[in-house]
Amino acid sequence: MENLRELFQIMIRRFGFLDKYCCSTDEYNISLVQSHILYEVDRRPGQSIQTISETLGMEMSTFSRQIQTLVKMDLVKKSPSPEDGRVFVLRLTEEGKGVARQIDQQMNAFLDDVFSHMSSFEKETVIRSIQLLNASMAQSDGCCSCKTEISLATKES
Amino acid sequence: MENLRELFQIMIRRFGFLDKYCCSTDEYNISLVQSHILYEVDRRPGQSIQTISETLGMEMSTFSRQIQTLVKMDLVKKSPSPEDGRVFVLRLTEEGKGVARQIDQQMNAFLDDVFSHMSSFEKETVIRSIQLLNASMAQSDGCCSCKTEISLATKES
DNA sequence: CCAATAAATTTGTATTTTGCAAATATAGGT
DNA sequence: ACCTATATTTGCAAAATACAAATTTATTGG
Structure with a gap:
């Protein structure tokens, strides 16, 4: 059990593949980062741009532009916070929830497959x-x- | 223990951060993909461009250019295969090995820290x-x- | 041995992503 | 109202990516 790092490096790489191959659906071509964004917005709706970009470890400017794209794709809804006019708050559209659900299913199907060997x-x-x-x-x-x-x-x- | 995917998504995200923050050293500013390349070339020296790009799941053209960069940085050595003139074979330079070792240490230090809570x-x-x-x-x-x-x-x- | 086909790698090029600094917009305090 | 702080966007240049076409060397069948 020496070389702890190797163990983890390989695991991370594998899950990276998994993540990558599970992020597109029939109708939408979602990039890896976009799928992470959808996941987090779905998990915690109503969070601000800043909060989610920090959670995901992305530059806010990069994140802001990704959100613009997702809004154009009609997967994310961006609305001004009623409490603070500076902040915008994110939610998935119905379409976006559908995509998130599909990605979730693909991931779970793969995970089930992996666990079927145990x-x-x-x-x-x-x-x-x-x-x-x-x-x-x-x-x-x-x-x-x-x-x-x-x-x-x-x-x- | 429902929602298997959430468990893994969070873990992957965490290790992604870890990976990201451990890839640069004092002297070198290594990108995340570059650190993955160094890791794999170090682990299996003498592999071809194609082999490693497939292992890492990268486009060969993208990979080729990354290797060019790493060769310019004097971290990777690219030599023609004696057996087949079409293929090039990759190894780390001494400098490259040093960088790989440093990254490895950082990762292991973090992993030790994580395990110290158990x-x-x-x-x-x-x-x-x-x-x-x-x-x-x-x-x-x-x-x-x-x-x-x-x-x-x-x-x- | 030569021509044709195949495989490994690189290059052209257009698109996308990223990072940093500067700009914009709104809050909040004095 | 004025100044400062915070949230978000934009400008812009650099890096990463994808796909197709080009290049180089192998291999194979005549």
């Missing part, structure tokens, strides 16, 4: 481990600013 | 789980073409 005990163990990892990464603010909100993810452990 | 039993379990995941993903060719070679990664389990 016993249910192994599956439980792996899931438990990912939860542990997520929790530990949330605690550890040593290296990188992992600002990802995981309240929702850890809540239902 | 008991050694938990750590063992998590590592075992990642190995399992990698193995299962290697078997599963359902969704995406996960061509990633893991022979080295799984060998020493």
Whole structure:
């Protein structure tokens, strides 16, 4: 079990492929970053441009332009916050929710496939481990600013 | 433990940050893809352009240009294969190995930090789980073409 | 040995993405 | 109202990407 990093590097690469191949649907050609944006807007609707760009670790200017694109595609709705006229608040359109759901299904189908090679005990163990990892990464603010909100993810452990 | 995808999405995002923040060193400003290239060339020296671009899931033309950049930076050495004059074979320069080692150290330091929040039993379990995941993903060719070679990664389990 | 076909890599080129700084717009305090 | 801070957008130049066409070397069948 030496070379911890190799283990993780390969896993990350694999999930990167997964992510990449699951982001387009029949009707829409969604880029990887766009799928991440849809995911996060779907998960936490009503958040501001700034909040979500930070969560995803993107430059705000880049993010702003991606949102413009997604608004033009009619997948995201951008409305001024009633509380603060400077901030804009993001939500998915019905169309956008449909796309997000499709991506979600593709991802889950793949994950099911991966887990089909394990016993249910192994599956439980792996899931438990990912939860542990997520929790530990949330605690550890040593290296990188992992600002990802995981309240929702850890809540239902 | 419903919503498998959320669990993984957050983990991938976190490791994406990690990856991103660990790829530059004091002397070199390495991009994320470049760090992946260095990693893979280091891991399997003497592979062809085509092989590595496929392993990393990049367009060969894009990859070719990235290699040109890395050769100019004197991190990668590109030499014609003695067996087949059409193929070029990649290795890291001493400088490149140094950079790869530095990135590796940063990653491992972060991973150690993450694991410091766990008991050694938990750590063992998590590592075992990642190995399992990698193995299962290697078997599963359902969704995406996960061509990633893991022979080295799984060998020493 | 030559012509034709195939494979590995590079180059042309147009498009997209990105990063940083400057601009714009709105809030809030004094 | 004036000044400062915060949220977002825009200008612009640099880098990354995709796809097709070009280049180079191998291989194969006559």
